[in-house]
Amino acid sequence: MTDLVTTTEATLDERIEAALPSMSPAEQKMASFFRSQKESVLLNSAAEIAEKAGTSDATVVRTARSLGFDGLLSLREAILADLTGGGPEGRLKRTLEDLGGDPEGALGHVMKAHRESLDVMASAEFSDAFKRVVDLMFSARRRFIFGIGPSGSVAEYAALQFNRLGLPTTALSDSGIGLADQLLGLGEGDVILMIAYAPVYREVTVVLDHAEACAAPVALIGDSLVPFVRKRVAEILPVPRGRADHLSLHAATIVLIEAMIVALAAKDRDAALASLAKFGALRGAVDKLWLKRGVKK
Numbered sequence: 001m002t003d004l005v006t007t008t009e010a011t012l013d014e015r016i017e018a019a020l021p022s023m024s025p026a027e028q029k030m031a032s033f034f035r036s037q038k039e040s041v042l043l044n045s046a047a048e049i050a051e052k053a054g055t056s057d058a059t060v061v062r063t064a065r066s067l068g069f070d071g072l073l074s075l076r077e078a079i080l081a082d083l084t085g086g087g088p089e090g091r092l093k094r095t096l097e098d099l100g101g102d103p104e105g106a107l108g109h110v111m112k113a114h115r116e117s118l119d120v121m122a123s124a125e126f127s128d129a130f131k132r133v134v135d136l137m138f139s140a141r142r143r144f145i146f147g148i149g150p151s152g153s154v155a156e157y158a159a160l161q162f163n164r165l166g167l168p169t170t171a172l173s174d175s176g177i178g179l180a181d182q183l184l185g186l187g188e189g190d191v192i193l194m195i196a197y198a199p200v201y202r203e204v205t206v207v208l209d210h211a212e213a214c215a216a217p218v219a220l221i222g223d224s225l226v227p228f229v230r231k232r233v234a235e236i237l238p239v240p241r242g243r244a245d246h247l248s249l250h251a252a253t254i255v256l257i258e259a260m261i262v263a264l265a266a267k268d269r270d271a272a273l274a275s276l277a278k279f280g281a282l283r284g285a286v287d288k289l290w291l292k293r294g295v296k297k
Contacts, residue, residue: 012038012078015067023066030055030063038079042198043223043238046072076227080198110249117240117252120223126237130256133193133219133235134263138167141189144182144216146172146207150250151195158193158257165265166275172207179203183210190216194233195253197241198224208232221253 016031023031033053034041041049046057053060064075099105120126137143143162147155152173162169172182172192183206186192192211196204208229211218217234220226226236239252265272 012067012075015078019067023063026055026059027063027066029053030059031067034063034067034075034079042076042079043226045227073227077199080224113249114251117249118255120238120240121252121256129235129237130259130263133237134260134267136191136217136219136235137162137193137260138264138267140191141168141187142185142191143167143169144172144186144190144192145169145195146192146203147195148173148175148201148203151197151253154195154250154253154257155193157254158260161257161261162264164276164279165261165272167264175203179206183207186210186214186216188215190214192216192218193221194218195221196225197222198228200225200228204229221256 013035016035020028020031030053033049037052040052044052046060050057050060061072064072067075069075069078099109121130143159145155145158145162147153152171152175155173156171159169159171170182170185172179174182192207194204194207204225208218212232218232219235219237220229220233221237221239223238223240226238230236237256239256241249241253
């Protein structure tokens with residue numbers, strides 16, 4: 001193993017380039033897979049990676065160690081750093097570069113990314129997980145929807161819609177110490193719907209720790225976080241936000257939330273309709289008061 005391979009500043013591609021000459025043919029094949037199929041390595045288990053690469057679990061782990069990693073988890077962390085390097089600015093730059101100097105191609109580019117994300121939700125496996133999450137959400141005493149940044153806006157939208165159905169729901173959308181206030185009400189019998197993507201930032205860790213302490217199950221919406229929290233969540237809906245190294249796109253997540261709204265309403269049609277009738281009456285009362293004020297000319 002060369003010095004470059006063990007240097008923490010080296011990118012994954014640099015590690016592979018330096019280590020290839022000293023690797024066995026099987027490891028060389030696996031390392032090339034790591035380099036060309038980074039998202040597959042990030043999102044799949046060792047067994048799934050081995051199946052895709054046509055090799056064994058042992059070769060997957062052995063190759064990761066030959067590249068200077070402790071195991072598959074640290075390899076995934078390096079891949080994530082490669083894919084998200086440069087933060088939002090870097091991801092937008094790569095997205096724009098993919099347009100090939102054709103701004104008018106943006107619509108087709110984004111639509112293609114959304115179609116790929118929606119295709120993930122079309123599988124029978126995803127449909128089964130969706131049904132389980134809906135059952136979990138419906139039977140809970142209260143629902144908490146976690147999301148930070150743009151995902152926080154989606155969490156707030158979901159909470160608003162679930163509340164309109166008569167299902168008490170709180171958005172966990174504050175970052176930093178503000179999250180503590182929102183978590184105070186969490187208790188046994190509640191459930192958390194977590195909209196989150198890698199890396200495992202501090203708010204995710206705090207929410208997962210508190211959920212475990214309260215015996216509140218967590219259902220995860222997101223794909224890239226799965227390898228890091230798989231054992232800590234009850235259900236997974238692996239919705240991608242487009243390509244990991246490109247601008248994050250949220251339309252597929254919103255489609256999933258809106259499917260969940262309809263599915264939850266269908267669980268108790270009468271209760272959902274009664275709650276919306278009550279909401280409509282309250283909104284009508286507000287509208288009447290507003291109309292009485294009028295606009296004086």
